[in-house]
Amino acid sequence: MATTVAAPARVFGSGIRRREDPRLLTGTARYTADFTLPGQLYAAILRSPHGHARIRKIGSSAAKAAPGVVAVFTGADTEGVLQSIPCAWLVPNSDLKVAPYPPLARDVVRYVGDAVAVVVAESAQQAYDAVELIDVDYQPLPATVDPEHAVKPGAPQLHGEAPNNIAFHWTVAGGDVDAAFKAAEVVVRDRIVQQRLIPTAMETRGALAHYVPATGELTLWNTTQNPHIVRFIMSLVTGIPEDRLRVIAPEVGGGFGSKIPQIQGDFITVFCSMKLGRPVKWIESRSENYQSTTHGRDHVQDVELAATKDGRILGLRCTVWAGMGAYLSTAAPGIPTILHGLMLSGPYKIGAVKEDVYGVYTNTTPVEAYRGAGRPEATFMLERIIDRLADEIGVDPVEVRRRNLIPPFDNGFDVITGLKYDSGNYKGALDKALAHAGYEQLRAEQAEARKKGRYLGIGVSMYVEICGLGPSQVAGAVGFQGGLWESAIVRFHPSGKAHVFIGSSPHGQGEETTFAQIVADELGVSVNDVKVVHGDTDITPMGWGTYGSRTTAVSGAALAIATRKIKEKARLLTSHLLEAAVEDIDYANGKFFVRGFPDRHKTIQDIALMANVAWNMPQGMEPGLEATTSYDPPNFVFPFGAHLAVVEVQPETGHIELKRYVAVDDCGPQINPMIVEGQVHGGVVQGIGQALWEQAVYDANGQLLTGSLADYAIPRADVLPDIEVLSTVTPSPHHPLGVKGIGEAGTIASTCTVYNAVIDALEPFKVQSIQMPLTPERVWRAIAERKGA
Amino acid sequence: MKLSVSIQVNGRTYDREIEPRLLLVHFLRDSIALTGTKIGCDTSQCGACTVLLDDVAVKACTCLAAQADGCSVTTIEGLAPDGRLNALQEAFWTKHGLQCGFCTPGMIFAAQALLRVNGNPSPEQIRHALEGNLCRCTGYQNIVRSVQAAAAAGVR
Secondary structure, three states, X not given: OOOOOOOOXXXXXXXXXXXXXXXXXXXXXXXXXXXXXXXXXXXXXXXXXXXXXXXXXXXXXXXXXXXXXXEXXXXXXXXXXXXXXXXXXXXXXXXXXXXXXXXXXXXXXXXXXXXXXXEEEOOHHHXXXXXXXXXXXXXXXXXXXXXHHHOOOOOOOOOOOOXXXXXXXXXXXXXXXXXXXXXXXXXXXXXXXXXXXXXXXXOOOEEEEEEEOOOOEEEEEEOOOOHHHHHHHHHHHHOOOHHHEEXXXXXXXXXXXXXXXXXXXXXXXXXXXXXXXXOEXXXXXXXXXXXXXXXXXXXXXXXXXXEOOOOOEEEEEEEEEEEEEOOOOOOHXXXXXXXXXXXXXXXXXXXXXXXEEEEEEOOOOOEOOOOOXXXXXHHHHHHHHHHHHHHHHOOOHHHHHHHHEOOOEXXXXXXXXXXXXXXXXXXXXXXXXXXXXXXXXXXXXXXXXXXXXXXXXXXXXXXXXXXXXXXXXXXXXXXXXXXXXXXXXXXXXXXXXXXXXXXXXXXXXXXXXXXXXXXXXXXXOOHHXXXXXXXXXXXXXXXXXXXXXXXXXXXXHHHHHHHHHHHHHHHXXXXXXXXOOHHHEEEEOOXXXXXXXXXXXXXXXXXXXXXXXXXXXXXXXXXXXEEEEEEOOOXXXXXXXXXXXXXXXXXXXXXXXXEEEEEEEEOOOOOOHHHHHHHHHHHHHHHHHHHHOOOOOEOOOOOXXXXXXXXXXXXXXXXXXXXXXXEOOOOOXXXXXXXXXXXXXXXXXXXXXXXXXXXXXXXXXXXXXXXXXXXXXXXXXXXXXXHHO | OOEEEEXXXXXXXXXXXXXXXXXHHHHHHHHOOOOOOOOOOOOOOOOOOEEEEOOEEEEOOOOEHHHHOOOEEEOHHHOOOOOOOOHHHHHHHHOOOOOOOOOHHHHHHHHHHHHHXXXXXXXXXXXXXXXXXXOOOOOOHHHHHXXXXXXXXXXX
16 A cells, blocks of 8 residues: 655745845845945935926026035926936827926926926935025916816816816727616716825835946936836937846835836936936935825716616716826826726626726826726726615625626636636635625624614625736737736756746735745745846846736746746756656656656756756757746736625714724735735735825815825824735636736725725715715714714 | 034944934934935834834934934844844744835834833734834734734743
């Protein structure tokens, strides 16, 4: 009888500690602000204090004469040197009007924070001191800050190119939505404001540019999520050829979308170094970050849902005014359109949808991707209106969802917006969330509590998201001015240790660990023997960056395939060295062996040595053990899940206590469950932040009233419960590892989950809608208004 | 005008001529090139610059370097001088108490300050003690677990 041998624990699926952590825990990691080069100068940027104004005159003589000042530049100095900042997502069929976006304002400033001038000095303090001495004569102009009002007749106009401030008008439609509404037994409507948010990565943005006039070469250390895109765009704007432009994303302290775009400060810093031939560093203060780095969301949504009396959804129709800010940031037009409108039907069978999206210029900071980017706004709209329907027809909101869910599928489902979801088991996720939370019991507790004058609320939201962006052909078809493929190089050294080089650029997500796990799992090496290198365009192969939950989904696929190429070469070389037929070479646990003769084997380390010394290679086989793969995914991946929150609201004060939060997410097989859980925690909390606390506020003149962390409330440790994290596993049929993405899932689901719970708590008061964030005052007022009514 | 200060940092004494307005955080980062201490805001909200000043956790942006004259400062670089993580750092590593790492040095010192006065804090007490330190990545949950693990490991 065969002895049972426990299978060795797989490193794929193991929650091992992160390889990147020791340097982060000891202060030895280097972020952009931590670098200092010999001869380095410091830039400080003067920014517009007006939401909209004409620049009459800039007086810079006092600043130029200040101690330590090397130069002062204004927009006029950039003439002929810097091009306009390009928009890189030119959504087709939308009448897109891209207004010029000068790196330094020329005649008009269009938002508080618009760059007006830059001082370069020997020290940062001297630069900031001298900025105070620049005298700008502004003629203030009327401003417009609300995307819905900005399109109305008489509103102040931002750009001659865009009448009525309309940057684009995009439509998505599927099925016969008019017929659906005609056939409807019930129609529910809502107006939802997805308030403007500020991403608030803990590291602000910054750049260190070193231009060498003698060679025409630029090295740029930049806080970015996508160094290869930076190289491309920086080359377009400055004219420095890409082969002379090296972009390094060193340690990057979070991004959440705000480090995708190239912003004014990046170009200004490079410009200063080009003009002065010395290294120049610019690091945002937090207040500057809030004005000048991109914001997110900012939708006004009118949504209506057609259904039958028993809760079957027939159609969804909506109009969205999406604030773009004063200029179109790198990816901005794609967010409320492609990443939003195509996800309108969520995990439900909906026969007809139509959405009109107006992208609108306003006198505010440009918006960009912010964690979730379009998908939270779509999920909220749908999950909120479904609760309205449930309330209208008197059916439990969970039951309404059940009646409309797409049944489980494992290899493709065509949805009404034209997408093909890859795999899903939405009911499975919902069942798991409800069972874990004890939904029936919670409802009973809620009923009991109400009898005692306590207001518990239970909220549910489901989601399906599009990520793993994406097939490059689709990217081109939807106007993205780049590809969305990724590449990976695996290189084994003679000693059997390996380097992995990837084009994507993680900044906290842990791929130095999970990607080493992919290689370790495939080849039986130790995770500690695989170093993952990223974030340097001179060293790493092409890649389009880390955003849209795409790094593991796309870059990870490239790596898996490259690793399998290594494995195949190792098999061939083993066959040659052991003089056995290649068909007879098996692999298990790090060893290539002759079938039936496990002692006749070579380890991957043996093979790495023999391939690198190349003393005895088969005819035609190249020396070395290295493989490169460029991977363009055949489809997106579509993670999904079901979340549930329990809140208690104090009607006397409007105070909300978040009592429980249950997250069930399905991102396919998990390479490292500890890291997945961490991503869910952080994502959920950011979404809760939108529901309860966060809002960027502008006054009517375009003044940013929430201009610092003293005024903009991101979640703190003491206001949150533990998140109860669970998962289901539905592999993607088209990914070589079956994995999807998890970076944004929590944020996409949690805002509406908490919102629905609060409204559910207020059911006795018949409150249906409160504008986010749900501050105590707003909740209290909503209750008071209903009581008054 | 320049001031002379003598500040001990991680056991070593630094004598420097400084501007009176220089903040302790800039002294650490710019004057003596210890960049492990981070700057995340300009209003003393984020806590990324938290260090120990004479064994008390302070936000190094709220303190002038001149005020630290004659004092002893511990920064993140001082916790593992021989490259071996201390028990608190180990706990953050094991419990995945960090993602991008930017808030981590400050979190470590806020946690250290708590454990000095309360060796067995409840999750609520930990959350309360960390409310002056902002993290945008972790949702704090694994930071709480890290501090609990450190307490269990005897960190005081």
